[in-house]
Amino acid sequence: MKLREIYKSGKTVISFEIFPPDNAEAVEKLFTEAGVLKNLNPAFISLTHSASGKNKENARKIFLELKNDFNFQIMPHFTCICSTKENIDESLDFFKTNGTENILALRGDIPEDKSIICKNFCNAAELVEYLNTKTDFSIAVAGYPEGHIESPSIKADIENLKKKIDSGADVIFTQMFFENEKFFEFLDRIEKAGIQKPVAAGIMPVISLNQLNKMTRLAKVTIPEKFKEKIISRQDDKNYIRELGIEFASKQCLELLEHNADGLHFFTLNRSYSAKRILENIYGGSYGKS
Numbered sequence: 589m590k591l592r593e594i595y596k597s598g599k600t601v602i603s604f605e606i607f608p609p610d611n612a613e614a615v616e617k618l619f620t621e622a623g624v625l626k627n628l629n630p631a632f633i634s635l636t637h638s639a640s641g642k643n644k645e646n647a648r649k650i651f652l653e654l655k656n657d658f659n660f661q662i663m664p665h666f667t668c669i670c671s672t673k674e675n676i677d678e679s680l681d682f683f684k685t686n687g688t689e690n691i692l693a694l695r696g697d698i699p700e701d702k703s704i705i706c707k708n709f710c711n712a713a714e715l716v717e718y719l720n721t722k723t724d725f726s727i728a729v730a731g732y733p734e735g736h737i738e739s740p741s742i743k744a745d746i747e748n749l750k751k752k753i754d755s756g757a758d759v760i761f762t763q764m765f766f767e768n769e770k771f772f773e774f775l776d777r778i779e780k781a782g783i784q785k786p787v788a789a790g791i792m793p794v795i796s797l798n799q800l801n802k803m804t805r806l807a808k809v810t811i812p813e814k815f816k817e818k819i820i821s822r823q824d825d826k827n828y829i830r831e832l833g834i835e836f837a838s839k840q841c842l843e844l845l846e847h848n849a850d851g852l853h854f855f856t857l858n859r860s861y862s863a864k865r866i867l868e869n870i871y872g873g874s875y876g877k878s
């Protein structure tokens with residue numbers, strides 16, 4: 589089903605982001621975790637893509653296995669900063685042939701080697717515009733509750749988002765955030781800008797200090813001081829931090845549900861445990877099939 593239909597249900601749409609690992613052991617582990625995630629009945633999962641295009645064949649194998657063996661609806665991420673129109677056309681053919689209806693259209697992070705960027709596309713709005721001429725897929729784009737790190741201002745950031753929507757995007761998936769107030773302010777800003785599209789809130793269940801530092805290093809994301817202090821105070825206690833992450837994200841999600849969030853999109857990092865516990869906390873103990 590297309591995103592534009594999925595988000596019309598009036599219910600908060602649950603979805604998961606996963607990434608295609610590049611070693612065999614991690615791929616095996618992913619398939620074990622995918623079985624649990626499947627039982628949580630997500631509307632769809634999204635599959636990340638490396639902006640440099642590395643590891644494409646492996647990523648496609650994983651896509652096919654997730655689709656055919658687990659019967660997931662999958663929204664692949666498309667990045668364009670290092671892609672030519674031919675690369676995009678070839679990917680569209682592959683995903684269309686394999687039953688895809690939705691894409692998350694992204695610029696991608698700028699690689700260190702600047703000679704390989706902006707071949708045909710320099711930003712996501714250009715990609716959305718191109719995709720719309722080539723396909724009837726439903727197209728999603730990224731939004732940044734605290735602004736994108738390269739954006740000169742919050743105003744410029746919203747103008748860029750508006751450009752992506754006006755180029756034909758149907759849904760917005762946000763960067764992770766830990767302060768719901770930032771998300772609510774973002775919703776106000778986009779409404780004032782005349783954007784009337786569903787917004788799926790990006791939820792990151794924290795599992796370690798390392799992960800938190802890594803995920804927020806390149807993004808503008810405020811981490812509440814008390815939350816961070818607690819993590820730092822017991823940074824070697826994995827179970828404690830995972831439980832803290834579950835408790836924190838559960839509260840966050842409950843408040844988002846009270847505000848009728850269009851969607852909760854969990855950055856799972858290929859793990860099911862925290863997502864499952866959070867969904868049980870917010871919807872009740874027997875959430876999902878098992």
Ligand SMILES: Cc1cc2nc3c(=O)[nH]c(=O)nc-3n(C[C@H](O)[C@H](O)[C@H](O)COP(=O)(O)OP(=O)(O)OC[C@H]3O[C@@H](n4cnc5c(N)ncnc54)[C@H](O)[C@@H]3O)c2cc1C
Nearest residue numbers: 636637639665694695696697711712730736738739748763
């Ligand atoms: C939900 C989500 C999923 C993601 N998945 C992936 C993934 O799978 N792979 C990956 O590599 N990255 C991924 N990213 C990260 C993303 O690629 C980076 O944040 C990237 O830096 C920006 O991508 P974008 O699509 O938001 O870019 P854009 O919307 O193009 O914006 C990027 C920056 O460029 C500026 N800009 C845009 N157009 C212009 C213009 N004409 N002139 C001047 N400035 C301009 C914008 O203001 C913004 O600061 C994801 C991000 C999110 C939120």
